Amino acid sequence: MGVVGTRDLTVEYPRVRALDSLTVDIPEGVTGVVGVNGAGKSTLIKVLLGLLRPTSGSVEVLGMNPATDGPRIRELVGYMPEHDCLPADVNAAEFVMHMAVMSGLPHAAARERTSDVLRHVGLAEERHRPMGGYSTGMRQRAKLAQAIVHDPRLVLLDEPTNGLDPRARDEMLELVDTIGHSFGISVAVTSHLLGELERIADHVVVIDSGRLLRASATSDLTDVTGDVLVEVLGPAGADQRLGQALLDQGMTVWPQGDKVAVRVTDPSQLDAIRDAVVDLDLGLVRIQEVRHTLEEVFTQEAVR
Numbered sequence: 001m002g003v004v005g006t007r008d009l010t011v012e013y014p015r016v017r018a019l020d021s022l023t024v025d026i027p028e029g030v031t032g033v034v035g036v037n038g039a040g041k042s043t044l045i046k047v048l049l050g051l052l053r054p055t056s057g058s059v060e061v062l063g064m065n066p067a068t069d070g071p072r073i074r075e076l077v078g079y080m081p082e083h084d085c086l087p088a089d090v091n092a093a094e095f096v097m098h099m100a101v102m103s104g105l106p107h108a109a110a111r112e113r114t115s116d117v118l119r120h121v122g123l124a125e126e127r128h129r130p131m132g133g134y135s136t137g138m139r140q141r142a143k144l145a146q147a148i149v150h151d152p153r154l155v156l157l158d159e160p161t162n163g164l165d166p167r168a169r170d171e172m173l174e175l176v177d178t179i180g181h182s183f184g185i186s187v188a189v190t191s192h193l194l195g196e197l198e199r200i201a202d203h204v205v206v207i208d209s210g211r212l213l214r215a216s217a218t219s220d221l222t223d224v225t226g227d228v229l230v231e232v233l234g235p236a237g238a239d240q241r242l243g244q245a246l247l248d249q250g251m252t253v254w255p256q257g258d259k260v261a262v263r264v265t266d267p268s269q270l271d272a273i274r275d276a277v278v279d280l281d282l283g284l285v286r287i288q289e290v291r292h293t294l295e296e297v298f299t300q301e302a303v304r
């Protein structure tokens with residue numbers, strides 16, 4: 001039995017259909033929810049928390065309906081929002097303690113859990129300093145601490161690695177891994193980078209324009225190696241410029257018509273290819289796998 005299930009879930013904002021008949025199950029364990037900016041990841045999280053009503057379709061979280069069981073769901077579910085929301089003049093100990101009490105923990109238990117959880121996320125020493133003086137990495141860890149302080153069954157983490165340098169990102173991913181695999185809390189974690197979630201997630205769900213592109217065990221994705229063809233839009237010579245940029249990064253690259261063929265030995269290379277296209281100010285038409293599954297992940301072709 002999964003922790004989250006949606007059926008034909010549609011959410012419309014006045015001008016945008018953010019989720020479009022999304023049917024997906026999120027099992028226990030760590031699930032990566034991947035999609036480019038605007039794909040609908042934050043909207044999905046808000047629906048799961050009961051903060052946003054679906055236009056149509058249904059949702060279950062831990063067997064409950066967020067529209068009617070919102071308060072109970074928020075007791076059992078932790079949430080780390082994407083954007084900065086920490087009061088600058090409050091310290092992490094006071095803030096996390098407050099969130100623990102808000103989640104229904106008695107005072108003494110809240111104090112004990114706060115101190116444990118701040119130690120787990122590596123904020124024990126700085127816990128009495130106002131959060132306004134924290135680095136981005138520390139702020140992300142404070143947001144993570146408040147999400148798990150009440151020992152939830154499920155935690156929803158919205159882009160926890162956003163804005164972090166590579167070292168802080170690795171530390172955050174390790175923490176998420178520990179929460180999911182040592183503390184036994186199910187995790188749904190969003191990112192626009194498939195490569196980074198692939199390291200810690202048991203399952204991956206790929207969303208594009210509010211629709212499900214793919215849902216599979218991560219081990220199926222890690223089989224995604226082989227040759228890919230990258231097609232870009234841009235001025236004449238765009239493909240050669242991309243080819244050179246990828247060569248400079250040490251990738252094995254060769255021209256194929258007006259496309260660039262790349263040998264992929266690690267799924268994180270797909271993110272590097274996408275980043276290179278963006279850095280060169282080109283448009284990515286598609287990354288197409290020459291043999292199997294990549295095409296399903298990166299083109300508009302829904303798998304089911």
Ligand SMILES: Nc1ncnc2c1ncn2[C@@H]1O[C@H](COP(=O)(O)OP(=O)(O)OP(=O)(O)O)[C@@H](O)[C@H]1O
Nearest residue numbers: 013014016018035036037038039040041042043044
């Ligand atoms: N409150 C809102 N009012 C109108 N449109 C919105 C609102 N919130 C999100 N959208 C639009 O809905 C779509 C999905 O947004 P959402 O924030 O869910 O995507 P996302 O995958 O989480 O992206 P990001 O990582 O950039 O937040 C986008 O086109 C976005 O502009």
